[in-house]
Amino acid sequence: MNSAELLPYALLGSERRAPSHETLQQATAGLIGSAGRPENTAELLLTAASVATSAERAARRLSAFTADPLDEALAETRPVCTGVIASRLDQVLESERAGVRREFFTLLDAAGMRVPHDRVPAVLNVLRGDAEIRTAAGGSLGRRAEWLARLNPGWNFVHASAETLDEAAWETGARAARERYLELLRDREPPRARTLLQEAWPRESADVRASLLEVLRVRLSADDEPFLESLLQDRARSVREVAATLLALAPSGTFAARMRSLLQPLVVFVPKKGFLGSPQLTVELPVEYSAEMRLAGIESKPDAAHKEFGERSWLLIQLLRWVPPSVWSQEYRLKPADLLRLAEKTDHAATLRAGWGHAARLHRDPLWCEALLDSIPFGTPHYMETLSCVPRTVHEELIWQRLNAPLNADRVSEVCLLARALSPPWSAPITRSMLQWARSAVERIQPCRVVWELPHWGSAMDPFADPRIETGWPEKALELPASRNAIEKFVETVRFRREMIEEFRR
Amino acid sequence: MDRLAGWAVPQIELLAPDAASLKAGRALASPGKWSGLGRSDRVLWGLCQGSGKDPYRTQIDLEGPAFKCSCPSRKFPCKHGLGLFLLILANPSAADISSPPDWVTEWLTQRDSRAQKQAEKEPAPPSAAVVDEEGRARRSAQREARVAEGIELLDQWLTDQIRTGLSSFPAYHSPGHLPAARLIDCQCPGLARRVQLLTELRLSGEGWQSRLLAEMGRLRLLISAYRRMDALPDTLKAEVRTQIGWTQDQERLLAEAPGVQDLWRVVGQSMDDDGRVRVQRTWLLGDRSGSTALLLAFGAGAAPLVARAVVGTEFEGELAYFPGAIPLRALIRRQAAPSASDLTRLGTPELSSALRGFGAAAAANPWLDRWPIVVREVVPALSEDRVWVVDRNRVALPLLGPVENHWQLLAVSGGGPLWFSGEWDGEALQVMAFCSVGSTHASVAA
Numbered sequence: 001m002n003s004a005e006l007l008p009y010a011l012l013g014s015e016r017r018a019p020s021h022e023t024l025q026q027a028t029a030g031l032i033g034s035a036g037r038p039e040n041t042a043e044l045l046l047t048a049a050s051v052a053t054s055a056e057r058a059a060r061r062l063s064a065f066t067a068d069p070l071d072e073a074l075a076e077t078r079p080v081c082t083g084v085i086a087s088r089l090d091q092v093l094e095s096e097r098a099g100v101r102r103e104f105f106t107l108l109d110a111a112g113m114r115v116p117h118d119r120v121p122a123v124l125n126v127l128r129g130d131a132e133i134r135t136a137a138g139g140s141l142g143r144r145a146e147w148l149a150r151l152n153p154g155w156n157f158v159h160a161s162a163e164t165l166d167e168a169a170w171e172t173g174a175r176a177a178r179e180r181y182l183e184l185l186r187d188r189e190p191p192r193a194r195t196l197l198q199e200a201w202p203r204e205s206a207d208v209r210a211s212l213l214e215v216l217r218v219r220l221s222a223d224d225e226p227f228l229e230s231l232l233q234d235r236a237r238s239v240r241e242v243a244a245t246l247l248a249l250a251p252s253g254t255f256a257a258r259m260r261s262l263l264q265p266l267v268v269f270v271p272k273k274g275f276l277g278s279p280q281l282t283v284e285l286p287v288e289y290s291a292e293m294r295l296a297g298i299e300s301k302p303d304a305a306h307k308e309f310g311e312r313s314w315l316l317i318q319l320l321r322w323v324p325p326s327v328w329s330q331e332y333r334l335k336p337a338d339l340l341r342l343a344e345k346t347d348h349a350a351t352l353r354a355g356w357g358h359a360a361r362l363h364r365d366p367l368w369c370e371a372l373l374d375s376i377p378f379g380t381p382h383y384m385e386t387l388s389c390v391p392r393t394v395h396e397e398l399i400w401q402r403l404n405a406p407l408n409a410d411r412v413s414e415v416c417l418l419a420r421a422l423s424p425p426w427s428a429p430i431t432r433s434m435l436q437w438a439r440s441a442v443e444r445i446q447p448c449r450v451v452w453e454l455p456h457w458g459s460a461m462d463p464f465a466d467p468r469i470e471t472g473w474p475e476k477a478l479e480l481p482a483s484r485n486a487i488e489k490f491v492e493t494v495r496f497r498r499e500m501i502e503e504f505r506r
Numbered sequence: 507m508d509r510l511a512g513w514a515v516p517q518i519e520l521l522a523p524d525a526a527s528l529k530a531g532r533a534l535a536s537p538g539k540w541s542g543l544g545r546s547d548r549v550l551w552g553l554c555q556g557s558g559k560d561p562y563r564t565q566i567d568l569e570g571p572a573f574k575c576s577c578p579s580r581k582f583p584c585k586h587g588l589g590l591f592l593l594i595l596a597n598p599s600a601a602d603i604s605s606p607p608d609w610v611t612e613w614l615t616q617r618d619s620r621a622q623k624q625a626e627k628e629p630a631p632p633s634a635a636v637v638d639e640e641g642r643a644r645r646s647a648q649r650e651a652r653v654a655e656g657i658e659l660l661d662q663w664l665t666d667q668i669r670t671g672l673s674s675f676p677a678y679h680s681p682g683h684l685p686a687a688r689l690i691d692c693q694c695p696g697l698a699r700r701v702q703l704l705t706e707l708r709l710s711g712e713g714w715q716s717r718l719l720a721e722m723g724r725l726r727l728l729i730s731a732y733r734r735m736d737a738l739p740d741t742l743k744a745e746v747r748t749q750i751g752w753t754q755d756q757e758r759l760l761a762e763a764p765g766v767q768d769l770w771r772v773v774g775q776s777m778d779d780d781g782r783v784r785v786q787r788t789w790l791l792g793d794r795s796g797s798t799a800l801l802l803a804f805g806a807g808a809a810p811l812v813a814r815a816v817v818g819t820e821f822e823g824e825l826a827y828f829p830g831a832i833p834l835r836a837l838i839r840r841q842a843a844p845s846a847s848d849l850t851r852l853g854t855p856e857l858s859s860a861l862r863g864f865g866a867a868a869a870a871n872p873w874l875d876r877w878p879i880v881v882r883e884v885v886p887a888l889s890e891d892r893v894w895v896v897d898r899n900r901v902a903l904p905l906l907g908p909v910e911n912h913w914q915l916l917a918v919s920g921g922g923p924l925w926f927s928g929e930w931d932g933e934a935l936q937v938m939a940f941c942s943v944g945s946t947h948a949s950v951a952a
Contacts, residue, residue, distance in 0.1 A: 003716060010719050013671025032730050042668040043661075047730065050723030050872075057720065057932045058868035062858050065902035067889035073920030087515070087535065087596030094532045117920065117942070118949045121913035144920050151888070151909075151916060495538040 001027040003052040010049060014042045024048045073147035078114040078139065084503045086116055092500075093122050097493060098130060099424065099459030100500075105137040107504045114142035121148065124155045131157075170196070175208060182215045190219040198227055206236030213242045222252045229255075232297030244297045248322040248362060258296060259322045266316060267352075269332045269342075279334075281342040283352065285312035286319075293319075306354070313351040320355025325368040328356075336371035357382065364389045379417055387421055395422055396430050403437045412441055416453050424460035431465035442483075443474040451483040458493035463501065469494050509548060509568040510598065511846050517816040517950070518591050520775070521571075523581045527588060534589025535596065543594070543601040550594050550601065551610045554586045564590045565610050567617060574613055649693050653732075653750060656692030659685055660701070661729050664722055672718055677708050696751035700725055717933070727872055744829035749873050754828055756837060765824040765839050768792035770799070771847050772815040773880050774927040774938025775950070782806065787929070788815050789878040789938070790825070790836075791852060798867075798878060799825050799836040814838055817939050817950050820847035831871035850925040850941060853880035857897045864930050876929045876936075879903070883923045883943070886916055895926055895935070906934040918942050918949055 009018050018041045027048035092104040115123050127134050149158035169177040186193035231243035247255035270280040289300045302314040329336055343352040353375055360368035369389035376383045399418050402411050442448045470491045477483045522528035543552040548568055553561040562577040564586040573583035594601050663685045689698040707717045731746045770790040778785045788801040823841040827833040854860050864877040884895040893912040894902040923943045928935035939950050
C-alpha cells in the first residue's frame with residue numbers, strides 16, 4: 001500500500017476502520033521487525049505508513065514542468081558599478097537622507113554606470129516611494145529593472161510607458177486608479193483621454209469632475225478648448241475654475257485674448273504727456289457683472305480667499321488672472337516693477353496686485369514674480385509659491401540681505417525658510433557665508449533654530465565649500481545632546497557626500 | 507596568503523548580531539569615519555571617533571575572525587567592527603599594509619597564548635576519567651533507562667493519535683497535549699524536537715495531513731529501530747542514538763574519528779532561528795572524494811555565529827565525521843587558509859540527478875531532514891505563486907517561500923541560466939546561494 005492509500009485510515013482513526021493485519025504486514029515488506037512485541041492495528045498502520053512515506057520521499061521522481069519560461073532580459077548597455085561605488089550604493093540604500101540618495105543616483109547616471117543586478121530589487125523598493133529619485137536615477141537601473149518590473153506590478157513605475165492601461169481600472173477602479181489611468185492615456189493619446197472624460201462627464205460628481213479635469217493640464221492643445229469652453233457653464237464652481245485655468249494656459253491664447261478685450265476699457269495706460277507730464281495708469285472697476293463675463297466663466301461673488309475685496313474688484317481680479325502678465329509689460333513697454341509702481345498711484349493698487357499675482361504664478365513668470373515678491377507678506381503660501389518662480393540669483397540675494405542684516409530671531413527664521421526653499425545644489429559662495437553666519441547665530445542666540453536646519457543644509461550645500469565644517473561650532477551648542485547630534489549629523493552628511501563625489505571622480 | 511580574499515560582504519553581514527548593528531556598521535563603512543587605518547596579513551585595525559572623548563580602537567583578527575573594540579557596546583561584534591570589516595573589504599587601499607601598532611600586537615599575543623593554553627589543555631586527563639569510570643557507567647545506565655521510558659510513552663502517544671485519527675489532531679496544543687516536555691525529562695531532546703515539529707506541520711497549509719503522517723512515521727521508525735538496536739549495524743546504531751538525542755563528545759571525536767582530507771568547497775549556508783537558539787548549517791563538498799559534509803554551529807540569543815567556513819571559498823583540510831547512517835555531520839580538524847572558489851563549475855545540470863543524491867542519502871538515513879542540491883544551468887520560472895528552478899530537461903523544483911522572497915534571485919538571473927545551491931527538505935528548496943553564468947561571485951541568500 002502506498003501512503004495515499006494509507007492516509008485515509010490514519011485520518012479517520014484506526015479504531016474506526018483499518019486494513020487487515022495481513023495487508024499491513026505485507027505493506028511493511030518485512031523491512032521493519034517488531035522485535036518480538038505483538039503490535040496492535042495502530043502500530044501496524046503507522047509502521048506501514050513509515051515504510052511507504054520514506055520510500056516515496058527517497059524515490060521522488062520529477063514530472064515535466066509545463067509553465068512557460070520567462071523571457072530573457074535584454075543585454076545591458078552600461079557597465080556595472082563595482083568596488084567603492086557598489087559599496088557606497090549599499091550605504092545609500094541604508095541611508096535615510098533622501099537628498100543624498102538622489103545625489104548618488106544622479107552621479108551614477110551621469111557616470112554612465114548601472115546598479116548591479118543583485119541590488120536592483122532593493123533599489124526599486126527605495127524608488128517606489130520617491131518620484132524625484134526615479135528621475136535622478138535615469139538609465140542607471142539598467143535593463144534588468146525593466147525586466148523585473150514586468151514581473152512585479154508594484155514596480156511598474158520603472159517605465160510609465162510600460163504601465164499597462166487597464167480599462168477595468170477606469171470602469172470600476174477607485175478614484176486614484178481612475179486618475180492614474182486617465183494620466184497614462186493623456187500622456188499617450190491626448191485626444192482619447194479628453195473624449196473618454198467627455199463621455200463619462202454626466203455620471204461623475206462635481207468633486208471627481210474637477211480632479212479628473214486637472215489631468216488634461218498635460219499636453220493641452222487647441223482641440224481641448226471647445227470642451228473646456230463648455231465647462232465654463234458647469235454646475236460646480238470648482239469645475240468652472242479648473243476649466244478657466246486650463247483655457248488660460250492653452251497655447252492658442254484665445255481665452256486670454258478674450259479676457260484682455262474685456263479689460264480694454266478698464267485698465268488703460270497713458271504714456272507721458274508733454275515735457276512735464278508723467279505716465280499714468282487709469283483703472284476702473286467693471287460696472288456690472290455682464291452676460292459676456294458670465295459666459296466666460298467669471299464668478300460674481302468673491303471666493304473665500306478674496307473676502308476682503310468688493311464684488312466689482314473681484315471681477316477685475318478674475319479678468320486679470322487669466323491674462324498672461326507678460327502681455328501688459330510687452331504692450332506698454334514697461335518693466336513689471338515700473339507697472340507696479342504706477343499701479344500704486346491708482347485707487348485700486350491691491351486689486352491690481354492680486355490679479356497680476358495670480359497671473360504671474362499661473363504662468364510662472366520670473367520677472368513678474370520677482371517684481372511682486374516684496375508686496376506679498378513674507379512666508380505665506382503665496383509668497384513661497386512666488387519665490388519658487390524667481391531666478392536663483394534673486395533668491396540668493398534675499399538670503400544675502402538677511403545674512404548681512406543685524407542678527408535677531410526673526411532674521412534666523414527668515415533665513416531658515418529661504419534656505420529650505422532654495423533648491424540644491426547651493427553655490428560655494430552662498431554656502432560659505434551661510435555656514436559662517438550659522439556659527440555666529442548659534443553662538444549668540446539660544447536656542448537657535450538654525451541648528452535643526454543644519455542636517456538639511458548638509459545635503460543641499462556645496463560639500464567642498466567649507467573645508468573645515470566640523471570646527472568653529474560654539475561649545476554651548478555642543479553641550480546640548482540634541483543640538484550636538486544635529487551638528488554631528490550635518491558634518492557626517494557633508495563628509496559622506498564629499499567621499500561619494502570623490503569616488504565618482506576617480 | 508591574503509586572508510582578506512576569503513571574505514565577501516554577505517558573509518560579514520551574517521556575522522552581525524542584528525539588523526540595527528548591520529545598518530550602523532554599513533554607515534561606518536566609509537573612510538571619513540576612520541583614522542589610523544591599517545592592515546596586515548592577519549589583522550585589520552582602525553580608530554573610529556564615537557561620542558566618547560577618545561576614538562575607539564577597533565581590530566579584527568582574520569584568523570577566526572575575532573573582533574575587539576574599545577567601545578562600550580554590548581553587541582558583538584559591534585558596529586565599529588562590522589564597519590571596519592566592510593570598509594576594508596570594499597576598499598582595501600583605504601588601509602595601508604603595515605606592521606600593527608602596539609595595541610594590536612598586544613591583543614594578538616594574548617589571543618595566541620590563550621589558544622596555546624587551550625591546546626595544551628586539550629588531551630583529557632586520563633587518570634581522572636579512570637577514577638570516575640564507575641560513576642559514568644551508572645549515569646549512562648540511568649540514561650538508558652530514562653530513554654527506554656521516553657520511547658514507551660512516545661509509542662503510546664503516537665499509537666493513540668493514529669487510533670483516534672489525525673483529522674482531529676489539534677492545530678493549537680494546550681501544554682501537556684504534546685509529550686515534548688516529558689521527552690526532555692526522559693533525556694530524549696531529539697525526539698522532543700521532532701514531536702514539536704508536528705505542530706508546525708499541522709499548520710503548514712494544504713497537504714498537512716500527509717506531511718504529518720510522514721513525520722509520525724519517521725518517529726515510529728526511530729522507536730522500532732531503538733527496540734532492535736542490537737540487530738543494527740554500528741553506523742545505524744549511532745544514527746539512532748543521535749536522532750534520539752545522545753550527543754557526541756566533540757573533543758574525542760576530533761581526536762579519534764578517522765579524517766577525510768580533501769579540498770573542501772563551501773557551497774551554501776542556511777540558518778534556523780526559533781527565537782531562542784539559532785542553528786547555522788554550512789554545506790561542504792569535497793573536491794576529490796565527492797563527499798558531502800555538514801558543519802553545524804549553534805548560537806543562543808543575539809550571540810553571533812562565527813562561521814569557520816564562508817560560502818564561495820575553499821580550503822584544503824581534514825574533516826572528522828560524526829558516526830551516522832551516512833557520513834554527513836562533521837567537524838574541521840585541520841584547515842589551511844581559505845581562498846576564493848569558483849563554485850559555478852560545481853554541480854550537475856540535471857535536477858533529477860541532483861535529486862538522486864538525496865534519494866540515496868534518504869534511503870540510507872530515513873531521518874535525513876535536509877540535503878544540499880547544487881545545480882548549474884537552471885533557469886527560474888513562475889508558477890502557482892512560487893518560483894521554480896527548471897533544468898534543460900524541463901523538470902523543476904519549487905523554491906521555499908513566496909515569490910517576494912526571491913526577487914534577488916530573479917534579478918540576478920534575468921531569465922537566464924544560474925548556478926544555484928539550496929537545501930532540499932523533500933518538499934521545497936531553501937535558497938542558499940546563486941550566481942549567473944559568467945559571474946564567479948555568488949550572491950548569498952539573506
